[in-house]
Amino acid sequence: MPPAAAETVKLDSLSLQQLNQARQDLNQEIERLGQGGRQLQRAAEMFEATKKSVEKLGASKKGQSIMLPLTSSLYVSGEVDDVEKVLVDVGTGYFVEMSISDACAYYDRRIASLVDNIGTVSNTLRQRQQGLMQVQAVFQEKLMAAQAQAAAQARA
């Protein structure tokens, strides 16, 4: 995808059909970017929630009672035996034993990189939206010109 500046230069030379195509392409890309951004946002929220749980666990004492989920609908009561170490899923099936503070640092890292990505995605999204507006404007202009021409021909 060329930068927005290059697009403006050649927009005027495009036909109505090409403009329409560009409009559709941009719309699709905007849709995709929006979806991606929302997914990243959800992932960041999930890490945030997990981090909070880890902090809560770290703040509790050994012997603290807890309801343990065996399935999503069945819980048994239990006691926390270890409030210093947690097993963190780092992806692709690997779990690492970490201290509470290391686990928090891990989640902070993941959240930071997600926030970074969300920023990039929303920047690109904004660019594409601007691009779409430009294409839309030229499209309207050309459409009106074409209609005016057709009307003039019909009158003649």
Added chain:
Amino acid sequence: MADPESIKKALQKEMSVYQTLQQELSKFVKTRTELSARANETDIVLEELKLLDDDANVFKSVGPVLVRQDLVEARSNVTNRLEFIKKDLERLDGQIKSLEGRMMEREKEMMKLQGKLRAAGGSGASA
């Protein structure tokens, strides 16, 4: 000059070849997206494993069980896997490129045929 009918037929044939290539391309692109997502995840895992102390306890989930794995071994496994995925990506990029080249050729061929069709139609009209 070939007659317009046979040019039209040739053009249609080109079109269907082109559409097949297009479908193939979108399949490749989809695989590429999945593969690069996997490469990304593996990359993050590797970075995390690198950050760990050598005596850290690492487990690998095998189905429903977690199996203790040596950190050094885990690092080398993940490194190998990343290499593997990257090679796969390169291979796929090569395939995509050659496919795009083939599509470009078909496009040129179609343009040529369209030009011929126009010329044939023009001469037919003047005759």
